[in-house]
Amino acid sequence: xxxxxxxxxxxxxxxxxxxxINCAYSNSASDYFIWYKQESGKGPQFIIDIRSNMDKRQGQxxxxxxxxxxxxLSLQIAATQPGDSAVxxxxxxxxxxxxxxxxxxxxxxxx
Amino acid sequence: xAGVTQTPRYLIKTRGQQVTLSCSPISGHRSVSWYQQTPxxxxxxxxxxxxxxxxxxxxxxxxxxGRQFSNSRSEMNVSTLELGDSALYLCASSLDxxxxxxxxxxxGTRLTVT
Numbered sequence: 001x002x003x004x005x006x007x008x009x010x011x012x013x014x015x016x017x018x019x020x021i022n023c024a025y026s027n028s029a030s031d032y033f034i035w036y037k038q039e040s041g042k043g044p045q046f047i048i049d050i051r052s053n054m055d056k057r058q059g060q061x062x063x064x065x066x067x068x069x070x071x072x073l074s075l076q077i078a079a080t081q082p083g084d085s086a087v088x089x090x091x092x093x094x095x096x097x098x099x100x101x102x103x104x105x106x107x108x109x110x111x
Numbered sequence: 112x113a114g115v116t117q118t119p120r121y122l123i124k125t126r127g128q129q130v131t132l133s134c135s136p137i138s139g140h141r142s143v144s145w146y147q148q149t150p151x152x153x154x155x156x157x158x159x160x161x162x163x164x165x166x167x168x169x170x171x172x173x174x175x176x177g178r179q180f181s182n183s184r185s186e187m188n189v190s191t192l193e194l195g196d197s198a199l200y201l202c203a204s205s206l207d208x209x210x211x212x213x214x215x216x217x218x219g220t221r222l223t224v225t
Contacts, residue, residue, distance in 0.1 A: 032212055043115070043201050043216030044154070089154065093212055098167050099144075103153035 012108045019077040021105045023090035028071060030092040035064060035075045038104070039086045047075070047088075077107075085109045113137065115204050115217035123223045129190040132220045136183050136204030142166075143185040144214060145177060148199040157200075160185055161207060189222075197224045 013019045025033070031052040036044035050057045050064045050073075057064050063076040073090050087104040094100070116135045124130050136143050144167075145157040156169035160179035177187040183204070189196055199221050203214035 034213070036216075041218070043203075043218050045216070046213050049213065091154075096167060097159070097212075098156050098169065099212075099214070100156065101146075101154035103151075 009103070010106045010108070012110055013080050015080060015082060015109050015111050017080055019075075019080045019084070019107060019109075021075045021077075021088050021090075021107065023073040023075075023102055025071050025073060025090070025092045025100075027092060027094055027100075028068070030094050032093040033064070033066060033073050034091045034093075034099070035062075035073075036089045036091065036101075037084075037086045038089065044089060080107075080109050082109045082111055115202060115215050117200075117202050117217040117220050119220060120218065121221045121223075123225065124192050125225055126192055126194060128192050129188060130192060130222060131186055131188045132200055132202075132222075134185045134187075134202030134204075134217060136185070136202075137215055140204035140206055140215070141183055142205045142207040143179055143183060144203045144205070145185070145187050146201040146203065147171070148201055148219070149197075154201065157187065192224045194224050197222060 034049045035047040037047050038044045048059045048062050048064050050066050061078045065074045085108050087106050089101050089104045091099045091101045118133045142161045144159040146154045148154045158177050159167040163179045174190045179185045199219040201216050201219045203216045205214045
């Protein structure tokens with residue numbers, strides 16, 4: 001079955017710095033990926049998505065990079081703010097339209 | 112537009128009992144998915160309903176079941192509760208468009224089994 005892992009369970013960054021959160025996935029047939037942000041007491045919130053036919057996608061202050069060769073996904077957050085402190089999940093969609101989530105990286109922004 | 116709502120938000124049950132959780136999707140969304148979230152396993156897919164039919168199912172025992180009504184509202188049921196069923200149960204709805212699979216999550220129901 002699919003296995004989605006995150007390289008670091010926790011990440012601390014200084015306010016204003018850029019953050020990079022990494023994710024490895026195991027199913028080379030996965031065709032769609034999403035990054036979610038989950039704040040304490042809330043459900044996951046969509047940040048950005050990317051299809052497998054793309055290498056990079058940019059949003060507001062966020063960029064997702066997809067490296068299909070090594071099955072690696074990353075989320076870059078520019079000018080990290082205190083409000084970015086949360087747990088970040090990557091998720092992959094298999095061809096059966098099921099989503100598999102990683103266990104999450106807890107991002108702490110230091111003022 | 113109202114978001115995904117889940118009821119109840121918190122629930123305490125005893126081992127062996129059964130429980131029913133409810134989810135109301137965003138208006139117009141016909142796909143509803145259920146996930147179990149625990150600290151050790153993260154988010155795990157339970158099942159997805161679309162137009163009152165179960166379209167996908169994860170690897171959970173038959174004690175976990177669900178259904179969807181004609182207004183897209185969904186319920187999930189867990190029978191014969193076990194201590195390990197303690198978790199945050201999340202519901203997510205989506206428009207199920209061709210080019211996007213963006214799911215909108217509710218706040219979850221925190222189930223504690225004692």
